Amino acid sequence: MKVAVMGYGTIGSGVVEVLDINRDSIARRAGMPLEVKYVLDLRDFPGDPIENKVVHDYKTIVKDPEVGIVVETMGGVDPAYTFVKEMLCAGKHVTTSNKALVAEKGAELIALAKEKQVNFMFEASVGGGIPIIRPLNSCLTADEIEEITGIVNGTTNYMLTKMTEEGLEFDDVLKDAQARGYAEKDPTADIEGYDACRKIAILTSLVCGQQVDFEDIYTEGITKITAADIRYADALGRRIKLLAQSRKVKDGYVAMVAPFLLPENHPLYSVNDVFNAIFVHGNVLGDAMFYGSGAGKLPTASAVVADIVEIAKHMDTNIAVEWSSQKLQLVDSAGMEHRFFVRAHANRDEIAQIFSAVTYTAEAEPGEIGFVTERMSEADYAAKAAELGTVVGMIRMAD
C-alpha cells in the first residue's frame, strides 16, 4: 500500500520516521507493507531520504490510483481542508493530526468519508500519542459520558509545572519554553487556550455525536497566572492546571477552558511537564483516565501511524463515527457552578458583605487579601465580583 504525506514538518517527518523504525511490525499488523510514495511540501529537502519523493502539487497525489492512504500533517484549516476533501473524493483514506481542521470541518469530512466508503481518522488531533479518539469511538460505547476533563496542551502544562516548581513568573517561563522548542515563537494559540479549546470541542462532539463549535466554548488561557497565584495555590495545597472540560447537564452539555486549582486527590493533579491526560466519567464505567505524551514528534507520529494501520485493516469498510453536522447548542457556561479563589484589594468586612461565607487563605500578598467563595454559578460570581470592584485575580477551584 502506498502512502502520501502532506506536510513535512515535525509530525510529517515523524510519520516517515516511525514507518521506517517499526517497518516490520507495522507491516505485520497492517497485513501489508506500507511505503511512502510522495511527500507534499512547498520546500525541497535535498539530502533527505525522501528527497526524491517530494512533490509540490497535491494533484499528483489525487491522480495517482496507487496511493490509498493520505496523511495530512500540514496544520491549519486552509489549504488542508481543500486537499483532504479532494483526497476523500478520489477514494483515498485520510488521517490527520490537525486539530484546527478537525474541530472546524470534522463532521463534514466524516460524512464525506462515509459517502465515499473510505475512512477519515484523527487520533493524533487530541492528546498527541495518547489513544483517546478511538477509545471514545469504540471502547466507551456502553456509557453515557457525563464528564471529560483534560490537560490537553503540553506547552501550558510545562509552563505551569515550571512556575510551580521554580516560583518563576509567566514571562520567564515562556522564554524558557520557547528556548526548549516547547512553545512556538507566536505562542498565542497555546497560552490563550485556543488549542485546548479546539481539542475539547472535538472530544465533546464525539461524546454527544453532534457538531460542537469551538467558538461557543468559554476559553481563558494562562497569561494572567503569576508567581503570586502559585504561592496562593501552594498555601491551599493545590496546583494550577489549564483544564479543558465538558459536562453533561440537565439540558445538554456545557464546556469551558480555564486554569483551575486542583486538590492533591484530583486524578490530574500529578500530570506534569509536557504530559497530557484525559479524565473521563461514564455513567456505568465510573472514572477512567488516559495519560501519556501529549505532544512531540514521535509520540504524535505514533498516533498517526496507528491510524494508518487501522485504515489498512479497513480498506473496504467505513468505520462508523458518530459526529453529525447538526450543531449542538451548548448550555451557557454562566450556569456552571464552582467555588472561586479570589484575590482582591478589599477588607474582610467588604468581602463578607458581598460574598457572605468565604474561607480566607493563609497566604496574602502585600495590600491584598485572598479568599475562597462558597459554591456558586459563574453568573453569580461575576455579579458579586463586579459589586466588590477590587478583584485583582480569580481562579476556579476544581472541587
Added chain:
Amino acid sequence: MKVAVMGYGTIGSGVVEVLDINRDSIARRAGMPLEVKYVLDLRDFPGDPIENKVVHDYKTIVKDPEVGIVVETMGGVDPAYTFVKEMLCAGKHVTTSNKALVAEKGAELIALAKEKQVNFMFEASVGGGIPIIRPLNSCLTADEIEEITGIVNGTTNYMLTKMTEEGLEFDDVLKDAQARGYAEKDPTADIEGYDACRKIAILTSLVCGQQVDFEDIYTEGITKITAADIRYADALGRRIKLLAQSRKVKDGYVAMVAPFLLPENHPLYSVNDVFNAIFVHGNVLGDAMFYGSGAGKLPTASAVVADIVEIAKHMDTNIAVEWSSQKLQLVDSAGMEHRFFVRAHANRDEIAQIFSAVTYTAEAEPGEIGFVTERMSEADYAAKAAELGTVVGMIRMAD
C-alpha cells in the same frame, strides 16, 4: 439483534443492567437495537425481570439462529470453553470477561473466530472497565511495546492501600476486604497473584502476537507482606504495590508478578483502593497509562457491552487480532535485574561481606536490619540471600 448471556452472576447481571440503563445510546452506536433473548444459568431467578429468559441448556442458544451475539460471564475454563467453542462454530460472535478462559484458550478461540468469520472479544478480561485490549490491538499498533506494567488486581490493591493507610496486618485487612465483597471467600486467586498472572499473560500475548503460557510466569502474591514491611516502605518514601510486568529484552520477553516498592514519581504510585492502571512504554510513543475501575459489576459490564457494540458494528467482518497459538518461550526471569529491599537477622559486617555496597533503611524492626542492595539479577540475589541465610523478607524495588 438478539443477545444471549451465559452466567447470571455479578457481571452477567451487570451486562443485562447496562444494556437496559443506556438502551437508546447503545442502540444508536450499535446501529441496531440489542435485546437479551436468553440468560443461561443453572439457577432460576423468580421475580427477576429476566425470569422468563432463563434457559438451562446452552444448546438452546446454539440452535437459535436469531442469536448473533453471545456473552460469556460464567468464569473458569470449563465448561465455558466448550460453550464458547460451540457458539463460534455456530457462527455466533462471542464476548467474554473470563480471564482464565482467555489466558488458556485465547489463541485457539481467536483462530476459530477468524475461521468462522465472527469475532471473539475479551476487553473485560483485563482491567475491568479500563479500555486496554482494544487500545493494544488497534491504537498502539505503530509501536514496539517495550514494557507493560500493571496494577491489574483490585482486591490486592485495596488490601495494600488499606495496610498502608491504617498500618493493619494482612489477615485483618483480608477480613475487611471479604466483608466488603472485594475479596472472595476463597481469596487464593487474588492474594497469591494468580489472577494478575493470567492478566499479564493475556497482555503479553497481545504485545508479542504469540501464546504466552501463564504457568511460565514467575508469580508471587502479597501474602507475605506485613505491617512491618509497610513501615519500611514508609521509611523509604515508597508504597508497596502488586505489579504484573512484562518487558521486551534482547532475546524476547520476560514477565513477572510480584509486590514492588514504588517511588513517589512512579506512574502507578497513586493508584489506590480497587482502582487498576496499566502503564505501557512504546518505542516511539514513549510512556502512556490507562487508569480506571478495575473491577466491579457495572464497570466490567461496561467493557463487555462495549464489545457487544463493536461486534454489532462488525457483524460481517472478523477484526484481526494478532495472537497466534505458537508458544512464546519467555526469557528466564532469573536474569531480570532490580535493586532488592531485604530484611535480615544479621549484622552490618555479615551483610557487607556478601552484598558489598548496600543502603541501610532508617527503619529497623526489633532484632533485624533492613537494607537495599545494588542493582543485580534475580539469580545473583537468590545466591547471596542463601549465603547470608537469615533473610526474613525481600521486596523488589521498582527503580
